[in-house]
Amino acid sequence: MKICEGMVLRSLAGCFIVTGDGRSPVDFSKVISLNETAAYLWNEVKDKEFTVDDLTALLTARYEVDEATAKADAQKLTDTWREAGLLEG
Secondary structure, eight states, rough: OOEEETTEEEEEEEEEEEESSSSSSOOOOOEEEEEEOHHHHHHHHHTSSOOHHHHHHHHHHHSSSHHHHHHHHHHHHHHHHHHTTOOOO
């Protein structure tokens, strides 16, 4: 999977939000916000193909979390991103 082209992560008043880059026809009828961990993962995988296992590895490398918990969190995050229309593939 890959983050859709035209999606940009921005920091605004201490929060992270996903917006369109202004060049792509993206319909934003709602604001998509990310916490610090999700923003970290976004920045690590933007512009490249990734899997849930890739996100799991990033989580276990950076945080003190066991692999099963990291994988469950990575799966939940990708499901959320997919439902919000942020992923392709």
